[in-house]
Structure formats: C-alpha cells, structure tokens
Ligand SMILES: CC(=O)N[C@H]1[C@@H](OP(=O)(O)OP(=O)(O)OC[C@H]2O[C@@H](n3ccc(=O)[nH]c3=O)[C@H](O)[C@@H]2O)O[C@H](CO)[C@@H](O)[C@@H]1O
C-alpha cells in the first residue's frame with residue numbers, strides 16, 4: 540500500500556486552486572438517477588469515493604464516465620435497484636442511492652453502508668424519513684429492502700440535523716406526490732448545492748441553508764449540466780497546513796463564507812487571514828496561540844471534518860487548547876499518532892486537551908481515517924525531520940493526490956507506491 544514521505548520544516552507558499560467538493564459531488568451523482576436522460580456534473584474531484592459511486596451507478600445499469608474533471612451519467616438504461624453489498628460497504632455515501640432508487644423504481648435493496656470508522660453512524664434517520672414518505676422498510680441483519688409504489692409528501696421531523704438524512708429525504712421527496720417539509724434539516728453548503736442541482740433538473744425545492752426545507756413533488760425530472768462548489772474541507776486543510784508550516788498561501792476558487800468558523804478560530808490563534816472574492820490569503824510567521832474552546836457542531840459551527848487538522852496545528856501552539864468533538868464519538872484516533880510525533884494531548888471522553896509543544900518530530904504514523912490522515916500530513920509538513928504516513932488510501936478518499944497539492948506549495952512530500960489494494964490478475 541502507498542505511503543507518503545514528508546521532509547518537514549518547509550513553510551508552504553504560493554497559490555493554489557481548490558478542487559470540487561466530495562461531499563457535494565457524491566449526493567449529486569446519486570441524485571442524477573432521478574433524471575431520465577444525460578446529466579453532466581462539472582468540477583468533480585478524482586477521488587476513490589467518486590470512483591466507487593461511478594461503479595455503483597454502472598452496476599445499476601447507467602453509463603457513467605469521467606473525463607476532463609466532468610462526469611457524464613446517462614441514467615436512461617438504469618435497470619436495477621439492487622446495490623451490491625461489496626460496493627455498499629466501500630463508503631458511507633453509498634446510502635445516498637436509497638432515496639433516488641426508491642423514487643425512481645419504487646424499491647431499493649441495500650446493506651448497511653461502510654466507510655471510515657469514526658463512530659457508529661447509524662442510518663435510522665434516513666430510514667425513518669423514507670418511512671414517513673410512505674416507504675415500507677424491512678431490515679434483516681445488514682440487508683434492507685425499502686418499497687413504495689408512490690411516495691407521498693408529508694412533514695418529516697429530524698431529531699438531529701443529519702446531513703445525509705436531509706439529502707436522502709430531499710432526493711426521495713422530489714418525485715413524491717404533494718409537498719414535503721423537512722423540519723430540523725441540516726444547513727451545510729452541500730445541501731444548498733444539492734437543492735440547486737435538483738432544481739436545475741426541474742425539481743421544486745426551497746429552504747436549503749435553513750433548518751426547514753420544502754419540496755413540492757413533480758412528476759419527472761430531466762438531465763442537466765451542473766458545476767459543483769469548491770471543497771470547503773480541502774480549502775480548510777490547506778489553510779491549516781499553511782498556518783502550521785508558518786507559510787504564506789493564497790487559495791483561489793474558494794467560497795470564504797463556507798469557512799467562517801475556521802477563519803475565526805485561526806485568527807484567534809494569531810494567523811493572518813485576508814478574505815476576497817473567491818480568494819483567501821493566509822500567512823503565519825510565529826508560534827500559534829492556544830485556542831481555549833473549539834467545539835465541533837453542525838454547520839455553520841466548526842466542522843468535525845476539520846477537527847483533526849486543527850488539532851495537528853494546535854499541537855504546536857503556546858498554551859493549552861481544548862477541542863470538543865460532538866458529532867462522531869470515534870473521531871480522536873489521530874491523537875495517539877500525533878503524540879507519537881511529540882504532541883502532548885490528553886483525551887477525556889469527547890474532549891481533547893492539547894498542550895502545545897514547541898516542535899513536532901517526524902516518525903512513521905498511520906492514517907486511521909480520511910481526516911486523521913490529513914492531520915498527520917499537516918503535522919509532517921510542520922515537523923522536524925522525516926514523517927512517513929501509512930494507509931494513504933484513506934486520504935485518497937477525499938483529497939486528489941494530496942502530495943501534488945502540497946508539493947505545488949513547496950512542501951517536500953512524495954508518494955511511495957506499494958502493492959495495489961486489490962491484487963491485479965497476472966497478465
Ligand atoms: C458524504 C458526506 O456528506 N459526509 C459528511 C456527512 O456525513 P453524514 O451525512 O454521515 O453525517 P450526519 O450528519 O448524518 O451524522 C451526524 C451524526 O448523526 C448520527 N446519525 C446520522 C444519521 C442517522 O441516520 N443516524 C444517526 O445517528 C451520526 O452517527 C453522527 O453522529 O456529514 C458529516 C457531519 O458534518 C461529515 O463529517 C461527513 O463528511
């Protein structure tokens with residue numbers, strides 16, 4: 540398996556353009572199934588999770604191809620509503636196919652989804668929402684069958700603003716009969732992007748970005764051409780890496796308003812940030828100050844997907860930072876690895892107390908999940924000496940060749956290719 544080898548201590552500098560958002564592209568590609576016709580999705584990042592989504596779409600009978608940063612999906616030949624277990628288990632986002640398949644075929648056969656081990660990650664809110672729309676749901680072990688000859692609009696109340704459940708319910712509701720109201724919806728920018736995509740196909744969805752979403756059911760949807768928003772988590776990762784390496788970086792093609800909570804925390808740590816139209820300039824030259832209280836929460840609060848990266852940065856701060864993780868109960872796996880690099884972090888339940896150290900030191904560490912892996916890369920870029928990050932396939936789920944991205948900014952980072960994950964047949 541591949542490894543990243545990083546010689547730390549180089550301040551990052553230069554300009555970078557940020558790729559499209561994985562978390563917008565995945566539900567949007569799943570939603571393409573709702574249209575009978577051809578859908579073009581632009582600014583799609585080349586990631587492992589996107590490849591898995593395209594494999595699933597092909598398995599369901601669609602034609603799906605990737606080229607020139609765009610995906611073209613022709614959903615007219617789609618013929619199956621069975622998602623294969625092996626593909627279902629490769630990522631959490633396979634669950635996004637549930638709403639669209641149910642709306643299109645009146646049934647869907649699926650399994651509990653896989654993905655990074657960062658918590659229990661049930662799908663009860665997804666299934667309860669679909670049941671409220673009239674689906675009959677049978678669960679046997681990890682196998683799930685949902686059926687509904689015609690979904691019917693209703694009020695769905697979410698006990699927690701789950702991003703995925705909000706998206707699945709929106710996708711199911713667009714072809715339902717009548718009006719659906721989602722109360723307690725998640726407000727993430729990716730949900731607004733999904734609304735824009737659905738409406739471009741002819742749906743009638745309003746309210747995304749607030750906690751109440753209205754969906755007026757329509758009888759059919761047609762293909763469209765749509766461009767994905769920039770990835771706010773990749774943007775945030777580059778910003779934190781620039782600050783940790785005490786560099787000077789300009790990010791282009793970003794949406795600063797999606798990063799308000801991170802900008803606020805980094806400024807509290809003493810980082811210089813200038814915000815323009817689709818541009819963020821970030822520079823840091825001194826040791827950061829500790830940040831007393833950071834808590835992950837649903838958007839617009841601080842995102843759980845940047846918690847690990849921020850912790851790597853605050854490991855180098857002057858003083859003690861306190862980081863509380865309220866979204867995923869298993870999202871502190873990077874702590875042990877950061878400590879192996881010289882960080883001083885104590886965890887008490889869902890709170891990490893980070894006593895900043897003057898330096899981190901390179902060693903061999905293991906990415907245990909996607910953002911934990913990104914945090915170790917940041918730590919490696921800022922550390923003294925050589926860091927080797929193993930299990931890079933987790934990082935490849937969400938960053939398009941992370942080593943190229945940081946090398947473009949002057950980072951000394953290369954990939955050493957190992958055995959392929961899936962053994963290739965002998966020629
Ligand atoms: C592809 C995608 O967009 N992934 C993002 C999405 O994941 P995802 O959509 O899976 O995250 P959710 O918002 O659904 O999960 C938040 C919390 O709700 C719980 N929960 C969720 C659904 C459910 O049916 N039952 C339940 O208990 C989860 O275990 C978790 O504790 O939002 C997360 C929270 O911002 C991000 O970290 C992920 O990067």
Ligand SMILES: C=C(OP(=O)(O)O)C(=O)O
Pocket residue numbers: 562630631632654655657844909910937
């Ligand atoms: C947890 C993440 O993704 P997913 O929901 O696809 O597992 C992430 O992007 O950090």
